[in-house]
Amino acid sequence: MGSRRARRTPQTPGRTPTRRAASPPAKTPQTVRRRIKQRLAKLQQEEIAVSDDDSDFSPLEESSDSSEEDEPEAAGDRESGSDEDKDAEEEEEPRQRSEATYFALHSARGVTSNHTLSRLAEPRLSHAALQTLxxxxxxxxxxxxxxxxxxxxxxxxxxxxxxxxxxxxxxxxxxxxxxxxxxxxxxxxxxxxxxxxxxxxxxxxxxxxxxxxxxxxxxxxxxxxxxxxxxxxxxxxxxxxxxxxxxxxxxxxxxxxxxxxxxxxxxxxxxxxxxxxxxxxxxxxxxxxxxxxxxxxxxxxxxxxATTLLPYTEETSYENSLLVRQTADLALSSLRHVFKSLTPNARGIFILLAKHQLENADDRTFEGLPLSELYRRCREQFLVSSQVALRAQLTEFRDHKLIRSRATHDGVEQLTVPLEAPLIAEFLAGCDDS
Incomplete structure (x- = not known):
C-alpha cells in the first residue's frame, strides 16, 4: 500500500487549474418566466385599450416587434441589474396584472334576462279570480x-x-x-x-x-x-x-x-x-x-x-303580489276602506285634493296641487287651523298611500292622488251618494 502511494505524482505547488474563456451567461428559467409574464401583461393592457376594430394601426404587432428587438438589451439590463431592482419588478408585475384584470372584467356590460311576467303563456289573475281558485x-x-x-x-x-x-x-x-x-x-x-x-x-x-x-x-x-x-x-x-x-x-x-x-x-x-x-x-x-x-x-x-299550520289567507289578502293583476276594483275598494277610518276634516281635505285633480284631468301639464294652494282652500272651509295641522294630516295620507308628493325644480311641493281619473270620479260619486 505504501509503494502505491509513493508512485503518485504530486501536483506542482504553484500551479493553478486553467479556466475556460468567459462565455455568455445562459438564460435561466426564471428569466424566461419573467419575460413571458411581461409580454402577457402588455398584450392584455393593449387588448383593453383597443376600441376601434376598423383601424389599420395594430398596436399588438408593433409592441411585439419592439419587444422582440429590445429583448437582448432588456435581458442584458436585467442580468446586470441588482437583486433589489429585480425584487421590485417582481412585486410590481402582479399588481399591474390584477389592475388590468379588474378593469377588463368590470368594463363588460352585464347580461340581463328578458324573461318577464308579461311573457308568461298564462296571463296574471285578478284578485277575485285568485280568491275563487x-x-x-x-x-x-x-x-x-x-x-x-x-x-x-x-x-x-x-x-x-x-x-x-x-x-x-x-x-x-x-x-x-x-x-x-x-x-x-x-x-x-x-x-x-x-x-x-x-x-x-x-x-x-x-x-x-x-x-x-x-x-x-x-x-x-x-x-x-x-x-x-x-x-x-x-x-x-x-x-x-x-x-x-x-x-x-x-x-x-x-x-x-x-x-x-x-x-x-x-x-x-x-x-x-x-x-x-x-x-x-x-x-x-x-x-x-x-x-x-x-x-x-x-x-x-x-x-x-299556538301553532296551527293554517294558511295566512286573510293576513295576505291586502298585500300586492307580482302574480296578481292589480285591478281598479281592488284599488277603489282599498281607498274606500281607508277613507271610512278618517276624521270628517281629513275626509274634506282628501275630497278637495281629489276634485282638483279630476278638474285638471285633461291638462297634460298638470303636476299636482301646490301645498300652499291646498292650505288656502282648507282654511276657507275651516278644515285646518294651521299649516302644521295640515302637514300632520298629509303624513297620515302618505302612510295609507292615499297621496303622492314631489318637489318641482323651483322647490314647490305638488300633491296628487295616485289613481286614474275614472276611479276618482267613481269614488267622488260614491261620496256624494253617502
Missing amino acids: LGERPADHAAERAALLGDVELLFPHWLVALGHGFNVLLHGLGSKRAVLERLRLTQLQHRLHVVVNGFHPSVTPRQLLQTLLEDVLEVAAPPGRPEAQAEAVLRRFSGSGDARLFLLVNSMDGPMMRGERMQQLLARLAQAPRVHLVASVDHINAPLIWDQHKLAQFNFIWFD
Missing part, C-alpha cells in the same frame, strides 16, 4: 290541523288565569292565529266587553282604534279631538273604580300598520291599565325586534305557542 282548492291535512287547533283551545282557561293575574298573552307559532282568537272570542268572551283589532288591515291607525273604543265601547257622545286626550279618557275609564273589563284581541300585532311607534306606544299604555286585558298574535319571525326592554316591561307578556 283558492276557495275551490281542498284543504291539505285537514284532520291534523283540526287536532292542532283543538290542542290550542285547551289552553284557553290558562290564558284567562294569566290575564286575571295582570299578565297579557302573546301567541306565536307557525300558521294563522286568526281562527284561534275567533274561537276564544266565541267561547270565552261572548258575554264580556271585547274589541277585535285586525292588524293586517291597511286602514288600522291609532286614531281609528281610539275612536272605536270611545264611540262603540264607552259610548262617549262627544269624544275629545286630540289623540292624547282620547287615550287619557280611555285610560281613566279602565284605571279607576268600576267592574268593567275590556278584552283587546289583536290579530297580527306585527302587521305593516301596527309596527309604528305611535301604535305600539298606545297598545303598551292600554296594556298597563288594570282592567284592560290584551291577547295578541304575531306572525313574523323577527316580531320581537319591534319592542325594546321598556315596552316589553309595559306589555308584561306571557308567550304561548
Whole structure:
C-alpha cells in the first residue's frame, strides 16, 4: 500500500487549474418566466385599450416587434441589474396584472334576462279570480290541523288565569292565529266587553282604534279631538273604580300598520291599565325586534305557542303580489276602506285634493296641487287651523298611500292622488251618494 502511494505524482505547488474563456451567461428559467409574464401583461393592457376594430394601426404587432428587438438589451439590463431592482419588478408585475384584470372584467356590460311576467303563456289573475281558485282548492291535512287547533283551545282557561293575574298573552307559532282568537272570542268572551283589532288591515291607525273604543265601547257622545286626550279618557275609564273589563284581541300585532311607534306606544299604555286585558298574535319571525326592554316591561307578556299550520289567507289578502293583476276594483275598494277610518276634516281635505285633480284631468301639464294652494282652500272651509295641522294630516295620507308628493325644480311641493281619473270620479260619486 505504501509503494502505491509513493508512485503518485504530486501536483506542482504553484500551479493553478486553467479556466475556460468567459462565455455568455445562459438564460435561466426564471428569466424566461419573467419575460413571458411581461409580454402577457402588455398584450392584455393593449387588448383593453383597443376600441376601434376598423383601424389599420395594430398596436399588438408593433409592441411585439419592439419587444422582440429590445429583448437582448432588456435581458442584458436585467442580468446586470441588482437583486433589489429585480425584487421590485417582481412585486410590481402582479399588481399591474390584477389592475388590468379588474378593469377588463368590470368594463363588460352585464347580461340581463328578458324573461318577464308579461311573457308568461298564462296571463296574471285578478284578485277575485285568485280568491275563487283558492276557495275551490281542498284543504291539505285537514284532520291534523283540526287536532292542532283543538290542542290550542285547551289552553284557553290558562290564558284567562294569566290575564286575571295582570299578565297579557302573546301567541306565536307557525300558521294563522286568526281562527284561534275567533274561537276564544266565541267561547270565552261572548258575554264580556271585547274589541277585535285586525292588524293586517291597511286602514288600522291609532286614531281609528281610539275612536272605536270611545264611540262603540264607552259610548262617549262627544269624544275629545286630540289623540292624547282620547287615550287619557280611555285610560281613566279602565284605571279607576268600576267592574268593567275590556278584552283587546289583536290579530297580527306585527302587521305593516301596527309596527309604528305611535301604535305600539298606545297598545303598551292600554296594556298597563288594570282592567284592560290584551291577547295578541304575531306572525313574523323577527316580531320581537319591534319592542325594546321598556315596552316589553309595559306589555308584561306571557308567550304561548299556538301553532296551527293554517294558511295566512286573510293576513295576505291586502298585500300586492307580482302574480296578481292589480285591478281598479281592488284599488277603489282599498281607498274606500281607508277613507271610512278618517276624521270628517281629513275626509274634506282628501275630497278637495281629489276634485282638483279630476278638474285638471285633461291638462297634460298638470303636476299636482301646490301645498300652499291646498292650505288656502282648507282654511276657507275651516278644515285646518294651521299649516302644521295640515302637514300632520298629509303624513297620515302618505302612510295609507292615499297621496303622492314631489318637489318641482323651483322647490314647490305638488300633491296628487295616485289613481286614474275614472276611479276618482267613481269614488267622488260614491261620496256624494253617502
